[in-house]
Amino acid sequence: MTDFTILLFDGFETLDAMGPxxxxxxxxxxxxxxxCSRNGGFVESAQGAKVDTLSFSAVAPGxxxxxxxxxxxxxxxxxxxxxxxxxxLAQDSQYTLTVxxxxxxxxxxxxxxxxxxxxxKLLFDMVTSVTQNVRWxxxxxxxxxxxxxxxxxxxxxxxxxxxxxxxxxxxxxxxxTARHIEYxxxxxxxxxxxx
Numbered sequence: 001m002t003d004f005t006i007l008l009f010d011g012f013e014t015l016d017a018m019g020p021x022x023x024x025x026x027x028x029x030x031x032x033x034x035x036c037s038r039n040g041g042f043v044e045s046a047q048g049a050k051v052d053t054l055s056f057s058a059v060a061p062g063x064x065x066x067x068x069x070x071x072x073x074x075x076x077x078x079x080x081x082x083x084x085x086x087x088x089l090a091q092d093s094q095y096t097l098t099v100x101x102x103x104x105x106x107x108x109x110x111x112x113x114x115x116x117x118x119x120x121k122l123l124f125d126m127v128t129s130v131t132q133n134v135r136w137x138x139x140x141x142x143x144x145x146x147x148x149x150x151x152x153x154x155x156x157x158x159x160x161x162x163x164x165x166x167x168x169x170x171x172x173x174x175x176x177t178a179r180h181i182e183y184x185x186x187x188x189x190x191x192x193x194x195x
Contacts (some may be wrong), residue, residue: 002094003063004031008053009038011072013104014045016099016152020066020161026177034058038082046070056085058062061092068157069100069120077108077130087111097149097164099157107131115145120153121194122189139195141186152192159186 004024004036004129010044017035025033037043057064067086076082087109090096098106104127105117106112113133118140120127126137137143142151144167151160162185166174178185 001028001030001032003034003060004066005034005036005059005063006066006068007037007056007059007089008035008043008045008051008068009072009076010043010082011070011071011075012042012045012068013070013100013154014047014049016068016070017045017066017101018049019155019158020097020099022181023158023161023177026180027165027169027173031064038085046072050081056089059089062094064095064097065089065093066097066099066157066161067102067105068151069098069102069104073101073104074104083108093147095104095147095149095164095168097151097160099151099160100153101127103127103150104130106150107134112145112148112150115148116143117145117148117150118143118152119150121192122153139192140189141192142189144189152194158183159189163187163189 003138024031035053037053042050044050100120116135118137141156151157161176
């Protein structure tokens with residue numbers, strides 16, 4: 001079983017985190033779902049949902065991390081200590097996934113330099129202004145480049161999470177999971193109606 005850790009912060013977008021959490025949480029034989037923040041304790045989403053978290057020190061190397069987006073990312077990209085901590089966690093991960101403006105946080109670490117990535121289409125210009133070293137893709141529901149998965153806005157994180165499950169476990173498990181949550185999965189990462 002592999003740890004799947006969602007990195008939360010004040011002002012995270014609820015569905016960015018909880019959509020993938022719903023999908024990963026259905027697969028306890030494969031993943032141990034955890035929520036962590038820099039210092040642990042309660043963090044609050046942009047919509048007012050409070051989640052009790054472990055600290056970054058609880059994130060084991062070799063696991064999977066997911067960085068959601070949200071209004072809180074705007075402050076995080078100016079926090080050098082936070083970016084350094086995320087860089088270390090992402091370097092030590094087996095896979096790193098981002099949703100929406102979470103790509104901005106990962107891009108700021110430099111780990112996406114030279115790689116393809118995508119992000120929220122309504123905020124595309126803001127996110128991509130953080131660095132020109134990433135090969136940003138305006139049209140993509142989600143992008144995979146090596147161990148890095150980046151998705152477009154909010155609900156795209158669920159499509160990406162199911163795509164990730166397909167990649168690491170198998171197509172039938174992804175389809176069964178989507179049926180279980182009664183979700184109409186866009187399984188084509190190139191199909192981006194919001195671009």
